[in-house]
Amino acid sequence: MTDVYVVGTDMIKFGRFPERTVDDLGAEAALLALGDCGLTIADMQAVFCGNLFQASAGVGQRILKQIGQTGVPVVNTANACATGATAFREGWTAIKAGLYDMVLCVGVEQIGKGLLGGGGGGKDDGIPTEGLLGSGTMPSVFAHVGLEHSRKYGTTFEQFAKVSVKNHHHSTLNPKAMYRVETPLDEVMGAEMISYPNTKLMCSVNVDGSAAAVLCSEKKAKELGLMGRAVRVRASALASDPWSKHNLAAMDFNAVTRLAAKSAYEMAGLGPDDIDLIELHDCFATAEIVHYENLGLCKDGEAGRLIDSGETALGGRVPVNVSGGLLSKGHPLGATGIANIYEITTHLRGEAGERQVQDARIGLTHVVGAGSACAVHVLEKV
Amino acid sequence: MSASPTASALPKPAVPFIKIPENGEPYLEGQRCSACKEVFFETRRACPKCTKIGTLKAERLSNTGKLYNFTVVHRNFPGVKVPFISAIVDLDGGGSLKGNLVDIEPDIAKLKFDMPVKVVFRDAGRIDKAGNKYLAYFFIPADGGNP
Numbered sequence: 114m115t116d117v118y119v120v121g122t123d124m125i126k127f128g129r130f131p132e133r134t135v136d137d138l139g140a141e142a143a144l145l146a147l148g149d150c151g152l153t154i155a156d157m158q159a160v161f162c163g164n165l166f167q168a169s170a171g172v173g174q175r176i177l178k179q180i181g182q183t184g185v186p187v188v189n190t191a192n193a194c195a196t197g198a199t200a201f202r203e204g205w206t207a208i209k210a211g212l213y214d215m216v217l218c219v220g221v222e223q224i225g226k227g228l229l230g231g232g233g234g235g236k237d238d239g240i241p242t243e244g245l246l247g248s249g250t251m252p253s254v255f256a257h258v259g260l261e262h263s264r265k266y267g268t269t270f271e272q273f274a275k276v277s278v279k280n281h282h283h284s285t286l287n288p289k290a291m292y293r294v295e296t297p298l299d300e301v302m303g304a305e306m307i308s309y310p311n312t313k314l315m316c317s318v319n320v321d322g323s324a325a326a327v328l329c330s331e332k333k334a335k336e337l338g339l340m341g342r343a344v345r346v347r348a349s350a351l352a353s354d355p356w357s358k359h360n361l362a363a364m365d366f367n368a369v370t371r372l373a374a375k376s377a378y379e380m381a382g383l384g385p386d387d388i389d390l391i392e393l394h395d396c397f398a399t400a401e402i403v404h405y406e407n408l409g410l411c412k413d414g415e416a417g418r419l420i421d422s423g424e425t426a427l428g429g430r431v432p433v434n435v436s437g438g439l440l441s442k443g444h445p446l447g448a449t450g451i452a453n454i455y456e457i458t459t460h461l462r463g464e465a466g467e468r469q470v471q472d473a474r475i476g477l478t479h480v481v482g483a484g485s486a487c488a489v490h491v492l493e494k495v
Numbered sequence: 496m497s498a499s500p501t502a503s504a505l506p507k508p509a510v511p512f513i514k515i516p517e518n519g520e521p522y523l524e525g526q527r528c529s530a531c532k533e534v535f536f537e538t539r540r541a542c543p544k545c546t547k548i549g550t551l552k553a554e555r556l557s558n559t560g561k562l563y564n565f566t567v568v569h570r571n572f573p574g575v576k577v578p579f580i581s582a583i584v585d586l587d588g589g590g591s592l593k594g595n596l597v598d599i600e601p602d603i604a605k606l607k608f609d610m611p612v613k614v615v616f617r618d619a620g621r622i623d624k625a626g627n628k629y630l631a632y633f634f635i636p637a638d639g640g641n642p
Contacts, residue, residue: 228571231571238625239509240622240629242509243575244575245509245621246509247581247593247595249593250568252570253568253581257566260566264608306567307568307570356543356544358533361536361590362563363593
């Protein structure tokens, strides 16, 4: 089977664009990614589009109506917060299978402000259970994720808060981040409490955004002279949540991440020690802490020490979320997985400017969505 | 909203696994797999843990358990009273579920992992469009708390 390469990728600066449409946002990223490698939509043999909130509305086809209706197959994916990464993986799978040599993967979302999760209600029969049978809002769900870690290992509010201090700092170096503001520890801990221990500054930002990547087979990338800035997809893994006892009461983000990570490391023939930088799913500050262990960056129980040590900050042993992460760059659900690919690719190309991770050769992306879906990709400098 | 003529006089269960016998106390009903012994809520086509088919049997679950996890929720949707405690409880004998922990101050410092709790059934304080009342489960501290 051929190796698959990212030959073009880009994202728009995340923000709030209520006056624009989902297809317009997606089309902008698609053209940016195509332009990044000097190709056009007419070169693409298939399109894979990730979008969650308009999953039934043919977003991929609508993007083609903006940039060129070439008649190629379009696949629209919806897979919770792994939606964009799933679209990317479907593109990778299709090239691996030998069906196509060049495909376009786009992720796009338009959200607006506010709490996600905890929905339901308004039915003729039955009542909403949010706030009656516990809380299913995402800040609460990830508060439980964090306090489960505290229960096992004594992880503190301050340690969780340090994740936000770090990622907000990183975002000041990323011109495409939604927010670019330093948030000192006392400000993070003193911000409005949403669900303990997640304060407002420990919750990711709901934003509108889009990102895209052009994937290519090795033969085609060489033929087109695109290997110079190409990045190899060393592994692509996707998992669903396996049975676990507390899955009855709480969504699983741990076991599903461990499954996907194990599969990705095996496919890449690499381990956590080989990874130079990571974009992981910091939808809440508590989440980043548990994923340090889930992705094998440290032993179980050591994630609190890891954030204290500074090893996951830019300049540290394994920088995590140098883009600013979901916490500060923003989290447009369907775009996030491909925006992560853009970030890692940019570092592997040595084009990340002020936030460049020095000598980056191998990078890992991770997203995990409620329900649960986890995707892990390993990318390698060619 | 006033009760419509179609509203039932008796409360309905807020979730299907709350059982309300005509005579006797309400209880939580689980489905135990006879093969792997795990407990689930609501019916399933097969056991989600061991995948065996036809092994799930309804069972009355315990009304005591331990506080596995919690959070104090300070921000929620309009109309939901905050702060409140979202709790995850491991029932004695099997079953793990999320609910509100009440009769204790919603103060994070007052909550302890593994503190014993009881399951009680009370009016949900919410009605549906037809005006029906609902019975919900709540957790309270096993020592009775401060109602």
